[in-house]
């Protein structure tokens with residue numbers, strides 16, 4: 233019996249990606265087993281599945297034979313507390329991390345895995361202070377589409393063929409291969425925190441940034457008209473800085489986040505967009521008529537669009553302002569007629585990288601920018 237027969241089972245009804253049904257599913261238990269599986273799966277179209285929380289993000293795959301499920305590749309390999317580093321297997325749910333007085337500072341929905349978080353490259357409120365998965369990832373192990381295991385950055389070896397593999401795989405949506413292990417930089421868990429909540433307009437953001445209160449996050453929500461700021465640090469520092477900010481914004485200081493904090497603004501079957509603009513353009517997005525929510529401190533926001541006309545209007549607004557807009561998720565009839573990624577610079581380079589890593593275009597075919 234070959235590796236494929238040993239490791240795969242027939243797909244069930246819920247083994248689909250964005251509506252595209254799979255034929256087979258495999259859940260390898262280690263990097264080596266995953267490499268043997270991928271090497272044996274030449275000729276099959278493959279999509280990797282983590283927690284499945286964002287598997288419907290991006291266009292559906294053009295073809296799908298095999299889902300590689302990462303749930304058996306879970307657990308912490310190492311926590312080097314003195315170096316503020318952890319090594320995690322890709323299928324580890326972020327909810328399960330036990331890091332004592334330290335944290336991996338990535339916001340995430342319940343059930344999201346390490347590999348899925350890196351592969352999606354999305355970000356939540358705390359990106360203002362801690363950066364994104366791309367910034368916190370310092371090393372990566374991947375199984376490339378030909379079955380080769382490559383380790384790069386962090387605690388191990390050197391980069392491959394001149395690429396910073398970690399940066400390349402972050403946000404790649406599973407199109408360049410299977411991520412099996414990640415090395416992350418950690419941060420101390422802050423002793424205290426407070427939220428300053430107000431109805432100040434988004435135009436107040438520059439004064440918050442100039443007030444030297446070192447906010448961890450500045451979030452806005454067009455539905456409630458609220459602006460909320462997260463302050464973290466020592467108990468005394470948080471008291472002083474939140475009091476200063478409370479005065480500046482005529483806001484209320486609370487322990488708890490607003491109910492909308494860190495949640496996408498769209499319904500499960502709605503159209504969800506990610507908008508990236510220079511900070512000065514955030515107020516215009518909030519006034520654009522859609523439900524818009526996100527990081528006013530970094531210019532990365534999420535929107536619920538009511539239909540294609542609104543998608544196009546929001547996209548035009550972002551592009552004119554020097555930013556861009558991507559449709560993350562949409563019901564099938566909308567997906568079929570929308571260019572979910574929209575115009576993206578650097579497409580020729582991305583195509584060359586795809587051709588080099590996955591010459592037969594087997595991994596997540598059609599899911600990335602420009603039909604890659």
Ligand SMILES: Cc1cc2nc3c(=O)[nH]c(=O)nc-3n(C[C@H](O)[C@H](O)[C@H](O)COP(=O)(O)OP(=O)(O)OC[C@H]3O[C@@H](n4cnc5c(N)ncnc54)[C@H](O)[C@@H]3O)c2cc1C
Nearest residue numbers: 282283284285286287339344345347348349351356406411
């Ligand atoms: C408001 C909001 C806030 C958010 N905050 C954050 C945040 O702060 N930080 C953050 O990182 N994310 C954030 N997310 C995004 C979310 O965390 C990720 O989409 C989620 O982590 C995906 O994990 P998953 O395990 O469910 O992946 P899945 O849904 O299973 O997969 C997602 C994608 O990754 C691919 N994939 C999964 N595992 C692998 C692997 N091992 N190798 C290769 N490809 C793989 C899949 O094929 C698919 O394309 C936020 C989203 C929203 C809307």
